[in-house]
Amino acid sequence: MSKDFPILLSIILVLTTACHRARIETPTTSAAAPAHSTSSEPASKPEPRPTDAEVREAIIRNYEDAAVIDNSRPTSFVVGDFNGDNSEDIAIVVKPGKGKLSKLNSEYANWILEDPREPVHIKDLKSRPAPVTVTSKDSLLAVIHGVKSEGWRSAIAKQTYLLKNAVGESFEKQTSRRGDVIREKLDGAEGVIYFTGAKYAWHPII
Secondary structure (H helix, E strand, O other): OOOOHHHHHHHHHHHHHHHHHHHHHHHHHHHHHHHHHOOOOOOOOOOOOOOHHHHHHHHHHHHOOOEEEOOOOOOOEEEEOOOOOOOOEEEEEEEEOOOOHHHHOOOOOOOEEEOOOOOOOOOOHHHOOOOOOOOOOOOEEEEEOOEHHHEOOOOOOOOEEEEEOOOOEEEEEEEEOOEEEEEEEEOOEEEEEEEOOOOEEEEEOO
């Protein structure tokens, strides 16, 4: 055997190892590129802004003629996920329909009538306030909870809350640790209306 054979064998092994590593590393680099190029894509498609016709349809579907949209305000509605179920809800400023107070105040109504500024927890059952009653002069906030991907636009979105003493100034959605809430100014005080899991409540911001 030639004295140079061990040296030639070593060179061949080094070259073979280098080629093998090159074949392994090249696909890894190319496969990583597409993942980087798509990282800037949005996670989800935002819902389109509601049209006036869609908002009217939602009120008619849930309240028929008992409540109508109050168009006297610069902003008559706001959207957000207020009950935290990943489905879009809508809150609409409404007023009683003409001659429909008895229908709005009926104990058999399909909506939940409440005042978010009443205490959330009442220990003494005897001290519970009287049922909330709507008058002809009241402005109300109708909150319609959405259903799955269609949100409040769904034909079966009929879980609604009718809130008295909940319409103020600077009406807007705000995202907080609680999720989406309705921020506004009531009687000169800044605060938010949020869903507790059972009802809507008012929390002032000091």
